[in-house]
Amino acid sequence: MSKVIMTVDDSASIRQMVSFTLRDAGYEVVEAVDGKDALSKVDNQPLNMVLTDLNMPNLDGIGLIRALRAHAACKFIPIVMLTTESQAERKQEGKAAGATGWIVKPFKPEQLIAVVKKVLG
């Protein structure tokens, strides 16, 4: 069974690109538009990994990571955040909240796949 990855981003184009790339690589993708939306979808199916943006309305990436780590089903799954290069502190913050790794925007599809493979196996 293919692994399920949730992509959380308020930018539709990023979501589209991420989904497209991951589906192409044989993963199943669940989309969420922000942290709140993501949390509401967590229980719909078991997730193998979460890819989240940091700046989002309603519930931002850091908040989402904290919430996911508190959630039994997501306690140990890899969570990768999408950051921009100017967000060094946010990266630290995200790591402290429990993120597994990060991808710096802008990134190429191959880089995305490389990171997913790295943390998901």
Next chain:
Amino acid sequence: MTDIHREAFREEARELLAELETALLDLEKMPSDAEIISQVFRVMHTIKGSGAMFGFENVAAFTHNMETVYDRIRNGKMAVSKSIIDLTLAASDEIQKMIDAEDQEMPDDNAAASRIARSFRDMLAGPDAPPAEDTRLSAAPEPGLPTADAPELTYRISFCPDPDIFISGTNPVLLLNELRSMGTCRILANTDSIPFLDDIDPETCYTAWDIILTTDQDRNAIRDVFIFVEDQCRLSIDVIDDSTTEDAFQDYKKLGEILIDRGDLDTKKLKHALNSQKLDGQKRIGSVLADASLVSPDRLQAALDEQQHVREMRQKRHVAEASASIRVPAEKLDAMVNMVGELVTVQSRLNQIAAQLNDLSLIQVAEEVERLTAGLRENTMSIRMLPIGATFSRFQRLVRDLSIDLGKDIVLHTDGAETEMDKTVIEKLNDPLVHIIRNSIDHGIEKPEVRKAAGKPEQGTVLLSAQHSGANVFIQVSDDGAGLDAEIIRAKAVQKCLIAPEAVLSEKEIFSLIFAPGFSLAKEVTNVSGRGVGMDVVKKGIENLQGGIEIISRKGMGTSIILKLPLTMAIIDGLLVKIGDIHYIMPLAAIEECIELTREDLARAHGKHIANIRGEIVPYILLRELFSQEGRVPDIQQIVTARIDGSRIGLVVDQVVGQHQTVIKSMSRIYRDIEYISGATILGDGSVALILDLPKLIRHSEIMEKSKNRSAFAGMDSVSQAPALTEAG
């Protein structure tokens, strides 16, 4: 990036910009509303991030400073002002334009956009400069590509994750797998800190790992594997073995040393253990350490693994090195060259028979064999080829030592060290080159003070270069010294009775006088050169190699000595000629042209052996006469002209058969006194053709001539007799 993604971004950006406009207008009314401020920031952030993703770099660059300004406002470091809002609104319009523009080049020179960008930049310029950006551009570590010839290194990696590593969703096994994919890897888990079952917390990581990895990737590539966990583990990466280790057989460190290296043992304890090992006799150091509980079994195993791994790697490297090239005794190679030579001979016979029988299928086979033979010949020859570089590098030392002896400052440059030549040629080239270089250093290059006075750099240069040209290799020894003085050489030659005082010689001919035996220009004999043995030896050496030598010199500028050598000596291109019914081979390298010599021409010359070839007077030798060949002289003979020692000379034969791939066979010792025959070859029909050594043949002819007409040519000697003959004629 595919167009559908770009289109999706355009769509989204339009919505975002509309949202931005609304938010900005709201912000104008409520300048301190945190919610609106962060909304504005978010929009900027998304436009910037997504813009860069989908190829709108100009948008990303333009938005960057705006985003930073709003980040400050959000953090309370700046206040919202009307001017900021006005600017942002204007900027939003510009972004819209950029996104709509199909052609991404256009907005670069947009005056409005750059003015806005500058304004935002100015806002940031102040004591509170924007925070330094994380310079790590790509966090997605690109799989380090192995660089072409990166040496393989063996690393000792110790990876000890924090106990709470699982909480961050990290699976250490994946990291280990990633390492495994980088090269040859040996991983040993260190389970020392795993508690008893009752105390185990399943969400805690108790294991550490020792990894020995041999890879051609560098330390950074290994660090990149651990990029996400850098601050959640103890990580050490050490190089313990590199492929440059000279001796592959050299054993790796002893177990005790490894343990100390790893910090698992201290020297004192090791000494203690070694002492008890002595008492105990047979026990190995490992078991002594384990028994004494100085080192845990795990640690011991890790060290043993490391030792084993490095040993294996060295072994493997050694095997790889060994199989990359095979050492073969030279005789085997010579035997093979001989056999290929025979094959070439047989093949030419086959061709001949096929042509005679005119059987199409036989001709076809013969052609096939010819092609294969040519390939085999080339291949076999190339096996014997070695780069000349090894010889070159030997001269560095020679130049250094000699120049110090003579109090000169001379540097040797080499060029074309990779040029390949037949092994035997290279070996025989060594002595002539030593002579030439000695000469350059001793006579050519002046002392530093002289050079300085002449306006030349004090350091003299000798250039040794080699280069391929067709079937020949040219080796050139040039110096930037004083050059040869034609007048002095001439005077010296007259004094030594090498030439007649009234002889008219070209500069080239004068220079070639220095190859005469006993000729020396040195005013005093040094221990380096000047005894007059040297250049004639050089010339002989080169001629033995079927090569030629030439001097180019300009007074005050320097001298170049150019050696022209055949690539190989086993098979040469020859010109097959016939005198009577006997075949001879002349090395093609020296041959210039063939022209007819009719009976009338001979009659017109009044018994003098001189031909007029396009206005040039060329003396010739009647080989028929020289070899005392009986029989009728054909009406039309052929003059084969060759350039020997810089002058042209003709050799008259009955018939020129054509070019011939000549496999050189050495002749029996009985014939070794016949100097002008350098060997023999077997022709397609099985008959033997003698190979003529042209320079020696001409010298021989001169001696014969001289003994015949001693009175007529008194005072003439050796080298440049040919032009002298012209004079006399």
